[in-house]
Amino acid sequence: MNSVDALDVKREELRQSVINMADLSTIPVTLKRILEIVDDENTSVSDLVEVIEQDQSLSTKVMAVSNSAFYGYGGRVKSISQAAVVLGFNMIRNLTLSVSLFDTSGKDAYEFLSQLWRHSFEVASVSALLADRTGLSRKDNAFLAGLVSNIGRVILYQVFEKKYLDIYDSGNQDVMAREKATFGATHSEVGAWFAEGFRFQKECILAIEDHHSPEHLISNFRSGSHPLVALVYLADVIVSADKTGVEVDITVSPEHNAIMEAVYLDDESMKEVQEEYLAFVQSTKDLF
Numbered sequence: 001m002n003s004v005d006a007l008d009v010k011r012e013e014l015r016q017s018v019i020n021m022a023d024l025s026t027i028p029v030t031l032k033r034i035l036e037i038v039d040d041e042n043t044s045v046s047d048l049v050e051v052i053e054q055d056q057s058l059s060t061k062v063m064a065v066s067n068s069a070f071y072g073y074g075g076r077v078k079s080i081s082q083a084a085v086v087l088g089f090n091m092i093r094n095l096t097l098s099v100s101l102f103d104t105s106g107k108d109a110y111e112f113l114s115q116l117w118r119h120s121f122e123v124a125s126v127s128a129l130l131a132d133r134t135g136l137s138r139k140d141n142a143f144l145a146g147l148v149s150n151i152g153r154v155i156l157y158q159v160f161e162k163k164y165l166d167i168y169d170s171g172n173q174d175v176m177a178r179e180k181a182t183f184g185a186t187h188s189e190v191g192a193w194f195a196e197g198f199r200f201q202k203e204c205i206l207a208i209e210d211h212h213s214p215e216h217l218i219s220n221f222r223s224g225s226h227p228l229v230a231l232v233y234l235a236d237v238i239v240s241a242d243k244t245g246v247e248v249d250i251t252v253s254p255e256h257n258a259i260m261e262a263v264y265l266d267d268e269s270m271k272e273v274q275e276e277y278l279a280f281v282q283s284t285k286d287l288f
C-alpha cells in the first residue's frame, strides 16, 4: 500500500470513528449518554435535562453558555430546565452535545481541554458580538457556530487521547499539516463530519469546514455562502491574537481584508470589537 492509500484508509477509519463516536471505549460516560440521547429521534427534552443536571461540570458549562452576555439571555437563565425552554430544543441539544465533548473526566488533559474550552467560549462570544454589530446573522446561531468551530480538535483528543496531544509538543506551527499526516484528516474536516452527522445547520458546518481555508471561504462567499462563516473566521482571528500554545488557532491571512469587507467591517469597527472582547476577557477571567 503506498502512502496516499494508507492516508485514505486512516481518513476513512477516522470518519467512521467520528460518526460512531458513542461506540468508542475511550469516551467519558456522560458524553456517551449525551451522544446516544441526541442520536435517538424519540428523545425528549426532559431526557437531556436529566443527564445535564446529573453532571456538575456539564451543568456549569451549559449555564455559562446560556447566561453569556453575548448570547442574549444574560443572567436570566436560572436552571437547566429553564435553559431548555428559553433556548428551544434544537439549540439546547446542539449546545449540550458540543459542550459535553469537553468532558475531562477520566482524562489527564485537563489543561488542554480547559484552554480549548476558553478559546471556544471566546470565539463564540465574539462571533455573537460580530453578528450583533453587522446584523448579518442571529446572535444565537453565531454563538453556536463559534463554539463548535474548533470542535474537531476536541474530537481528535477524545478519539486519540495522548497521541493527539503529541501534535502540540513541537509547538503550534503547522498543526493542520501534522493532523493530516498523522490521522488522515484535519480538525476542520473532523469537526464538519461530526456536525453533519448530528444534523447541525449547514452554515454551522461550513463555519467549521472553512475556518482554516480563507481562500475557499471568500470564493464561497462570493457565490452566495452565508456570512456567518466569515464572522466566525474573524472572531477566531481576534481571539487567537496575542495568544500562545493551544489557544492560537488561526493568524491573519492574505484574504483577511477581503473577508472583513465582505461583511461590511472596517478597521475602526474591528478595533472596537477587539476592545469589547478584551473587556469581556477581563470580566470573565474568574469563569475559567
Ligand SMILES: [Fe+2]
Pocket (backbone or CB within 6 Å): 149, 150, 187, 211, 212, 249, 250
Ligand atoms: Fe481551527
